[in-house]
Amino acid sequence: MDTNRLSKAITDILNNQVKKEAEAAQIYLSYATWADSEGYAGVANLLFRHSGEERDHMMKVIDYIQERGGRAKVTALSAPPKDPKNLQECFEKIFQHEVDNTNAIYEIVSLSHDEKDWATWNFGQWFVKEQIEEETLVMDLLDKLKIAGGAKATSESLLYLDSKIGQQDDDADLARDASVESPQ
Template sequence: MNTNRLSIPIEKILNHQVKKEATASQIYLSLGAWADSEGYAGMADFLFRHAQEERNHMIKVMDYIMERGGRVKITGIDDPVKDPENLQECLELVFTHEVDNTKAIYDIVNLSQEEKDWATWNFAQWFVKEQIEEEALVLDLLDKLKVAGGTKATPESLLYLDAQFNKMEDEVTLAREASGDKPQ
């Protein structure tokens, strides 16, 4: 008796997402190692925490595949990105990566809707919300760096900003969760 509740295309796209989340973890680890070598301990810590968050996302997708009777296929991952030249390029690489991951999540949503696989569609909604948060977080960091002077920021500004990265939570408040009493 076949107990797999996932179609072959859905199982394949979810396994592709497992690889993307593992690759994302490696990207964050690589950028964190770069940040640490450049003296940005706060940014390194932030990126290392995000590497673990991406690994958690990978496990979440794996768990879903297994709960639906599918088979998880672990494959090799892509090489991480090359080291950035500066902090701004580092954050731009993170943003580019997050946008790419958002597109992959949308592919899962679109395929699950096309196949009328409402369980997978519902599962993917958590990731849609997560990607909104991830993109907003990186945009916030890029804005902070811009205020500090961007690629022309003074060493003092970068030192202060790096200390703030270390204190940052890993999530940002979404506008739809704000209220008059709690705007942020």
């Protein structure tokens, strides 16, 4: 008996997301090693943790495909992009990567809606929220770097920023959680 509850199109787009999440883990890992070699231990710490988080996302998608009777596929990964020139470029590249991943998640949610695959649509909502957090987190990093002086930040500012980034939580404050008593 065939127990697969996923269409071929849904299976294909989810398997593509498996690859995207694995590549995201590699990108974060690559940038973490770059940051560490540049002396940004705090930034490296954050990026190493995010590499693991992206692998967790990959596992969620693999598990979902398998749980719904489909067959997850593990494929070859693209090489991570070249090292950034500075912290500004690092954060900008990470932000662009997260925006691209958000668009891929939207494609999954859109296709599942079109196919009336409500289980996959519901599964995708967790990733929609996660991408809001991911983009917000990187925008906050970019804002902090801008306040520190951006690409022209002094060594002292970068040292302070790096220490603060290393101590910050991995989750960003979201508008959906704000209230009058706790706006951020």
